[in-house]
Amino acid sequence: MNIYDISKKAGVSIATVSRVLNNSSKVSEQTRRKVLAVMKENSYTPNAFARSLGLNSMHTVGIMCADSSDVYLAQAIYYLERELRNNGYASMLCCTGYQLEEKEKYLQLLLSRNVDAIFFVGSNFVEDTDDRNNYLYTTANRIPIFLLNGHIAAPNIYSVLCDDYQAILDITNEVLRTGSHQPIYLYRSLSYSGRRKLAGFTDACLEHGLSFEEERSFLCPVSLDNTREFLSSLEANGVVFDSVIAADDELAAGAVKYALASGKSIPGQIQITGYNNSMFSTCSTPEITTIDNRVEFMCTTAVSLLMQAFQHKSIPAKTTFSGTVVHRQTTRPF
């Protein structure tokens, strides 16, 4: 449905349609009502209008994330915006929280602004079932979409992600080889990336012949104080652990707070590892051994792929890269 269709259906000229949209006083009330009725019948919006007039690219790209104040996501937004800007594209930011209904609702805010593509930052955008991922499929019917740290196989959906499984496998192996026998794993979600990380932890434990008769992985409340209290209560409930593999640096920083509060030496009595190589890992004392999952590389790669797609080049549906262990003070020398 475009301006020509509207003018045809309403039996008026294109100029008249323009005048109606423009609130011009040169249109009779009767004509105005007729044109508006046709627009309404055909779910016609000014943006679709702009698009039909050849304004089909606003040179604007959407960035969706759960929470832009999250340290890791804030980094990703920073790099994406910088790379897009360097390519002449503006960035439209939209934060959705973690609920599917909100994601679907706020996605419309970006789509109604005619963005040329959307980056979904964080694996929480990949839902469990095809049905719940429908919002991604429908969006990809219109514009290319990129999942950063998530993956789903579907047309016009591109993934750029760190090999989280391998990274957690590596760091857990290091902790187990330097004398820890009772590792626990802390996480705050089992998103796509969260499940891959947990699998890496589990496989490393199995490689070292550790039993899983007792629970070794725990959904842990976020915020430093809550993590500290959670670990204290685990200990009070008889869970024995000599190392904490955390799914992100904030959880690891909470574990450091726990060790300091309960008088455990780090890394002598307890080893702790994080993930993301964020400021949580350097701000803590002792500084935290963590995984550098290359957020800058991920973002520059994703924008570079998008620019190639805009030039009608073929780009890979999935690009995976490896992370690296960054050795600091919360683990024993490896």
Next chain:
Amino acid sequence: MNIYDISKKAGVSIATVSRVLNNSSKVSEQTRRKVLAVMKENSYTPNAFARSLGLNSMHTVGIMCADSSDVYLAQAIYYLERELRNNGYASMLCCTGYQLEEKEKYLQLLLSRNVDAIFFVGSNFVEDTDDRNNYLYTTANRIPIFLLNGHIAAPNIYSVLCDDYQAILDITNEVLRTGSHQPIYLYRSLSYSGRRKLAGFTDACLEHGLSFEEERSFLCPVSLDNTREFLSSLEANGVVFDSVIAADDELAAGAVKYALASGKSIPGQIQITGYNNSMFSTCSTPEITTIDNRVEFMCTTAVSLLMQAFQHKSIPAKTTFSGTVVHRQTTRPF
């Protein structure tokens, strides 16, 4: 200059102008050239075009900041985007760094997208001279602009800011009243807000009869390690200090690293205070006494003022609110 003017000057119908913009094959090459020449002569852009068709509001607001990965700025962006979205506005994010040339250049990216208003987050957007603030004045000629944590008196420019002077005066007074006699002040810029903070520190020292024969305020390199090293070198150079008043939490966290590394007890031998009540202050051990400068309140207030301005209500040019000292573990009981 709008679609009617273009069609008139080119001597063609509005539909023809639309077809040219739409790359329609139904226009002869000769006509296309004529229309494009008229557009070029009149510096006509598709956005101005869209605007002339009554698309004068994209319901989009720009957010400019130096660096969206900065912890404090990331918080502000988060709250601004949330409030704008709740009011049906999309957020266009643009990071500019700290150089005037970059600010001016990237501002165009927002203006060319027809944003309805712009939030400039951080007092670094207020330059020293009228001449260098010209980019703000010209922008305010077109749309309302908001300075968050900055102030400048000019038409259509609105400021929302914490009383940084009073907050630093208060926190310095507390440190001096609890036994410190040799305070130093660390900052990383003398922006509008930076100068206000420094004045608060200086006045508190003067109130306590401290001399300024020796230097008491220092421009300090950022990043935790650099701050730690900077304080060590100050000490090595004979600067005596028993308390560190920092202009932000990251500097304060660096001061904590320095005290821990040099075996000084906190707050016994050295008191340390931060500013912003950010995660740097809670992530450190001991946790840092700081100023809550109410970033959420600042952002919700600014968006609320903007919505009132959009409804043609009169709003104050300057809104100032007070901060609060948040007492934690790096200062003695007050």
